Amino acid sequence: xxxxxxxxxxxxxxxxxxxxxxxxxxxxxxxxxxxxxxxxxxxxxxxxxxxxxxxxxxxxxxxxxxxxxxxxxxxxxxxxxxxxxxxxxxxxxxxxxxxxxxxxxxxxxxxxx
Amino acid sequence: xxxxxxxxxxxxxxxxxxxxxxxxxxxxxxxxxxxxxxxxxxxxxxxxxxxxxxxxxxxxxxxxxxxxxxxxxxxxxxxxxxxxxxxxxxxxxxxxxxxxxxxxxxxxxx
Numbered sequence: 022x023x024x025x026x027x028x029x030x031x032x033x034x035x036x037x038x039x040x041x042x043x044x045x046x047x048x049x050x051x052x053x054x055x056x057x058x059x060x061x062x063x064x065x066x067x068x069x070x071x072x073x074x075x076x077x078x079x080x081x082x083x084x085x086x087x088x089x090x091x092x093x094x095x096x097x098x099x100x101x102x103x104x105x106x107x108x109x110x111x112x113x114x115x116x117x118x119x120x121x122x123x124x125x126x127x128x129x130x131x132x133x134x
Numbered sequence: 135x136x137x138x139x140x141x142x143x144x145x146x147x148x149x150x151x152x153x154x155x156x157x158x159x160x161x162x163x164x165x166x167x168x169x170x171x172x173x174x175x176x177x178x179x180x181x182x183x184x185x186x187x188x189x190x191x192x193x194x195x196x197x198x199x200x201x202x203x204x205x206x207x208x209x210x211x212x213x214x215x216x217x218x219x220x221x222x223x224x225x226x227x228x229x230x231x232x233x234x235x236x237x238x239x240x241x242x243x244x
Contacts, residue, residue: 064236111176122167125176
């Protein structure tokens with residue numbers, strides 16, 4: 022069966038420090054991968070999506086970047102965190118040829134202090 | 135543009151039915167979804183409905199779709215305390231993206 026792993030679960034980082042959040046998928050090949058951010062009381066904001074290795078699309082201009090070095094690995098990064106980067110970050114995957122929804126990871130709560 | 139709206143809070147008594155409503159703007163939506171998010175966790179797909187359907191029932195869950203009004207609802211029968219969570223409505227548009235609403239927080243009072 023397919024599983025998605027996201028870590029760490031919580032992270033407290035000082036302003037100006039770097040960030041690396043990792044997400045891996047098991048049990049499937051060539052998934053579409055997504056990074057979302059959920060701010061308190063707001064919906065999910067799509068940050069990045071990827072349809073293949075090295076292929077990254079950015080939805081909003083921001084202080085973050087994403088990379089997909091392997092088929093089932095998706096990394097969210099920042100060189101210098103801002104206070105406004107605090108939030109709940111969710112990784113998700115979907116199969117390429119299906120519309121049957123996304124499978125989400127358990128999320129990372131990032132607090133920038 | 136594409137937008138999905140839902141009310142932010144709903145409170146019901148245990149054993150009653152809950153109805154969570156959602157409106158969307160993209161008439162080319164192909165699939166519509168309901169996700170559940172428990173505290174501190176990711177989203178879990180609850181159910182989905184094809185845009186050519188009016189209703190879908192799955193145990194205690196009933197989804198109603200009114201394409202003319204672009205209105206989607208989720209009814210939870212016999213609501214339990216374990217149903218307390220945030221419920222997200224989402225639509226898959228004609229393009230690549232899935233658009234999520236802001237989520238409705240369901241409180242179930244014992």
